[in-house]
Amino acid sequence: MKYLDEYRDSTLAKGLASRIAALVTKPWVLMEVCGGQTHSIVRYGIDRMIPESVELVHGPGCPVCVTSLEMIDRAHSIAARKDVIFTSFGDMLRVPGSRGDLLTLRSRGADVRVVYAPLDAVRIARENPGKRVVFFAIGFETTAPANAMAVFTARRQGVKNFSVLVSHVLVPPAMAAILQSAGNRVQGFLGPGHVCAVMGYREYEALADRYRVPIVITGFEPLDLLEGIFMAVQQLEAGRVEVTNQYARTVSRDGNRAARDLIFEVFEVCDRKWRGVGSIPKSGYKLRYEYREHDAERIFEVDAIETQESQRCISGLILRGLKKPKDCAAFGRECTPQNPLGATMVSAEGSCAAYYQYGRYLEAGKGR
Amino acid sequence: MMCLGIPGEVLEIRDEQGLKVGKVQFGGITRDVCLACIPDIALGEFVLVHVGFAISKVDKEEAARAYATLQELGLLAELTSDAPRPEQPP
Numbered sequence: 001m002k003y004l005d006e007y008r009d010s011t012l013a014k015g016l017a018s019r020i021a022a023l024v025t026k027p028w029v030l031m032e033v034c035g036g037q038t039h040s041i042v043r044y045g046i047d048r049m050i051p052e053s054v055e056l057v058h059g060p061g062c063p064v065c066v067t068s069l070e071m072i073d074r075a076h077s078i079a080a081r082k083d084v085i086f087t088s089f090g091d092m093l094r095v096p097g098s099r100g101d102l103l104t105l106r107s108r109g110a111d112v113r114v115v116y117a118p119l120d121a122v123r124i125a126r127e128n129p130g131k132r133v134v135f136f137a138i139g140f141e142t143t144a145p146a147n148a149m150a151v152f153t154a155r156r157q158g159v160k161n162f163s164v165l166v167s168h169v170l171v172p173p174a175m176a177a178i179l180q181s182a183g184n185r186v187q188g189f190l191g192p193g194h195v196c197a198v199m200g201y202r203e204y205e206a207l208a209d210r211y212r213v214p215i216v217i218t219g220f221e222p223l224d225l226l227e228g229i230f231m232a233v234q235q236l237e238a239g240r241v242e243v244t245n246q247y248a249r250t251v252s253r254d255g256n257r258a259a260r261d262l263i264f265e266v267f268e269v270c271d272r273k274w275r276g277v278g279s280i281p282k283s284g285y286k287l288r289y290e291y292r293e294h295d296a297e298r299i300f301e302v303d304a305i306e307t308q309e310s311q312r313c314i315s316g317l318i319l320r321g322l323k324k325p326k327d328c329a330a331f332g333r334e335c336t337p338q339n340p341l342g343a344t345m346v347s348a349e350g351s352c353a354a355y356y357q358y359g360r361y362l363e364a365g366k367g368r
Numbered sequence: 369m370m371c372l373g374i375p376g377e378v379l380e381i382r383d384e385q386g387l388k389v390g391k392v393q394f395g396g397i398t399r400d401v402c403l404a405c406i407p408d409i410a411l412g413e414f415v416l417v418h419v420g421f422a423i424s425k426v427d428k429e430e431a432a433r434a435y436a437t438l439q440e441l442g443l444l445a446e447l448t449s450d451a452p453r454p455e456q457p458p
Contacts, residue, residue: 036372036443043441061371089419090449116450117420119402139419142371146421149402153387194373197416197424220372221437249430250416256424258405349370 009223016226017049020233027053028236029185030229031178031321033171034192035062035349036220042354044222050229057185057321058354060174060277061192063139064091064347066319068273069307071167072097075136078165078300079110085128087121088136090114095346098307118150118164125154125162134296137164140171141195144285145259148266151287151294163296166286169272171195172203173283178320179211186321188232190225191217193247198263200255204243212241219247266291276315276343313342318351325355332356373416373423374438374447375431376401378409392417395435397447419446 032038038058041047047056060066076097079086086102093103093114106112111131115121118135125133137147147164154162171192178186191204196217208215214235218228228246235242245251263285272284287295312330317323325331325344335341337353344350348357376392381403383389392401392415402421403409414431415422426434438444 034371036370036441039370039441039443040437063371090445114450116399116446116448117402119420120450140371142373142418142423145405145423146402146419149387149404149421157385192371194371194416194418194423197373221434250424250426256405258407259423262405 013049013222013226016223016230020054020226020230021051023230023233023237024051024053025237027055028187028233029055029057029321030188030190030232031057031059031186032190032218032225033059033061033175034195034220035065035354036194037061037190037192037218037225038351039349039354040220040222041225042358042360046222046225046229049226054229054233056229057324058318058351059178059189059321060274060319061140061171062344062347062349062351063143063169064089064095065315065343065350066169066274066276067092067095067138067167068275069097069309070273071165073099073307074297074302075165076100076102076105077302078134078296079105079112081300083132085111085113085124085131085133086136087113087115087124087133089138091347091349092136092138096340118147119153122150122154122157122159122162125159126157129161132161132163132299134300135162135164137166137168140169140192141199141263142192142197144168144263144267145198145256148262151266151291152262154294155291160293163294163299164287165296166267167272168267168285169274170269170283170285172207173280174274174277175207176211177277177280177283179213181320181322183322184320186213188214188236189216190228190232191215191243193217193219193224193251196247196251196255198255198259200253200260201243201245201251202253208241208243214241215243217243217245217247217251219250274319276313276319278316310341315342315344315350315352318344325352326360328352370443370446371418372438372443373418374444375414375416375426375434377431378403378411378413378415381409381411392422394444394447395439399447
């Protein structure tokens with residue numbers, strides 16, 4: 001395992017870590033929202049470089065993990081149809097639904113294909129006019145422009161056999177849900193850099209204001225994360241509440257206007273159910289009425305779905321920052337990336353999977 | 369498919385049925401990328417690409433550093449996610 005000592009900018013990193021240490025007078029709890037940030041923190045051991053009194057808890061920033069079981073089961077039943085080519089990002093294929101995963105379905109003869117880009121699925125639809133091609137459109141705001149462009153292009157080019165099963169999720173409503181939840185411990189956020197590259201951070205200003213919580217829009221590299229932590233602790237220690245932008249080299253206050261316009265051309269905000277968390281108001285996108293001909297949920301009427309989740313899994317508490325992977329009795333034992341019990345282990349970018357990948361299951365129960 | 373853009377260099381820009389697309393090089397891999405939301409992009413510039421879609425411009429130094437970190441983190445799998453691979457037994 002490679003820790004920050006071996007990192008190419010380790011002198012700068014150590015400097016930032018000692019500046020954080022010099023600043024802290026009280027214990028603080030910060031949450032990083034994005035799965036990429038969680039990965040980087042665990043990989044480089046950033047949570048172990050900073051003073052113990054600054055605790056990092058990991059947020060719900062893994063779209064694969066939080067896709068509801070109902071939606072996965074719906075994907076499964078659409079993909080099982082003989083007239084369908086089902087397309088998806090690769091990491092959705094191994095996520096277990098109530099009736100198994102898409103990879104197993106494919107091994108039984110279903111036409112399930114991994115695409116790199118949503119527009120590739122539109123091309124597959126053009127090349128297979130006798131089939132109905134469905135794309136599983138999941139993701140946070142970062143992925144929304146790519147998914148929107150696929151639907152927009154299909155409509156403009158008259159690719160009528162292309163549809164999307166939409167399960168988009170949004171970051172700010174999830175942050176609000178965490179802050180409102182009973183027993184919330186989060187006092188400050190490292191905001192998601194690449195989500196804000198698309199969306200800008202005006203929405204985060206309203207959040208900071210309403211919940212009196214500092215938010216620092218932060219990149220995913222070790223120095224970004226350390227600087228983001230420094231900026232958040234600075235605000236907390238001084239009693240300030242603002243949105244500040246650590247990642248200004250990529251993120252502007254307004255984000256990418258063309259990308260946002262494209263999103264709202266195709267999608268509108270809706271309530272969304274999150275795996276492990278439950279329904280969060282106004283926390284997702286669905287297709288606008290004008291694009292209903294490309295809506296897989298409308299085209300394939302899937303019957304009421306009954307789902308079953310493990311009783312032992314505490315991923316709901318982990319996603320809200322109330323528990324860590326090591327607090328779970330099943331972590332690294334019954335629950336592994338090969339046999340995941342729930343949301344945070346199902347994808348490589350979930351917190352439990354990140355802890356597992358970097359060997360932290362070996363030390364479960366031995367402190368942080 | 370983590371919410372991360374991967375930086376790459378724009379090698380080609382073309383119009384495909386009214387859609388601005390191009391070839392973008394990531395290390396040793398070149399992929400077709402939609403450039404529709406980067407209005408002022410030019411050849412030789414660098415963009416952050418997420419699932420085949422450019423979400424913003426970045427400068428060359430930033431691109432090199434971010435790419436190296438993604439490589440260390442093992443987070444470049446997205447680029448080759450659609451390559452055929454052996455089926456796993458059910």
